[in-house]
Amino acid sequence: MTQAQKLLAFGLCALLAISLPLFITYFELGNGPIRIFAIALLYVLLALGLNIVVGYAGLLDLGYVAFYAVGAYMFALLASPHLTMNFEWFANAFPDGLHMPLWIVIPLGAGLAAIAGVILGTPVLKLRGDYLAIVTLGFGEIIRVFMLNLEHPVNITNGPRGIAGIDPISVFGVPLSQKQTWFGLDIPGVTLYYWLFLALVVVSVVICFRLENSRIGRAWMAIREDEIAAKAMGINTRNMKLLAFGMGATFGGVAGAMFAGFQGFISPESFSLQESIIIVAMVVLGGMGHLPGVVLGALLLAALPEVLRYVAGDLQNLTGGRLDASILRQLLIALAMIIIMLMRPRGLWPAPEHGKAAPVAAKEAA
DSSP states (O other): OHHHHHHHHHHHHHHHHHHHHHHHOOOTTOOOOHOOOHHHHHHHHHHHHIIIIISSSOOOOOOHHHHHHHHHOOOOOOOSSSSHOOOOOHHHHHHOOOOHHHHHHHHHHHHHHHHHHHHHHHHHOOOHHHHHHHHHHHHHOOOOOOOTTTTTTSSSSSSOOOOEEEOOOOTTEEEEESOEEEEEEEOOOHHHHHHHHHHHHHHHHHHHHHHHSSSSHHHHHHHHOOHHHHHHOOOOHHHHHHHHHHHHHHHHHHHHHHHHHHHSEOOOOEGGGHHHHHHHHHHHHHHOOOOHHHHHHHHHHHHHHHHHHOOOOEHHHHHHTSOOOOHHHHHHHHHHHHHHHHHTTTSSOOOOOOSOOOOOOHHHOO
């Protein structure tokens, strides 16, 4: 496929994604499907960020959800009454609270998550494989436990009760949670969020594509294939690894901030170890290091639980209610993942293999 054909395919997919909520609204299917697709786009953002660390640099990170939590709590603290109610100095400085616009939320969430990524990456530079996975898993759990317990002696995160009353994300002073009327057509707030998340995904895909074909991306791939050889060729593996952790974390921070504004409430339960494993599964299932595969894997695994919700309910009725629907749904998801990985061990849409000789035609071979 030529570059022009790739751009045409990308443009058609973007156009179809933009018009999807309009079709759903036209056929009066409700806001539920649009909300599912909006959450799926957030998972695409997370999967794209983790793909930089796992797919490009080959660093197995099981604590990626920590950056998601950092972005979410950053936005929740600055866009809710929590700090005003618990800190007098903050109430005196900002009596009306902070209502941050979008162009401040995104850089701030990305910056804080990048700092957290560098902090995580610094002590694990010499670790590889399973050891790296265990340490990053521990880092993710430490962040979750901190969010769970930073209620005493100073109430910062409100502990297990979470933070409520989070402001919706605003664009040019217009909250995205409010219904808008454009050209006589009523656009619900969930559709506005969907378009915002879609725009962020498109920008992220472009950034990842440019990174993949840059000197930095090729250095990451060299480290992934053989770190010793990459170091012998003059690549500063230390700086490249830190850059991979920091760059990948920025996507998680932005996704976390968007999640907090979209939901209006966050709690530590939203950032459990299971979330990290699901995000890793999205990257592996779709095809590590291949952008279309990562996007496909994220969309499938994000939408599959909601689709199987209806199937699980029917199966529960067939068993007379002896099987819990939520547990059965998780069983079906795991079964689907096992079948896919057995049939497609390199992922649903793996990256093309390089370095292999082109197939020889039968006449030439003769």
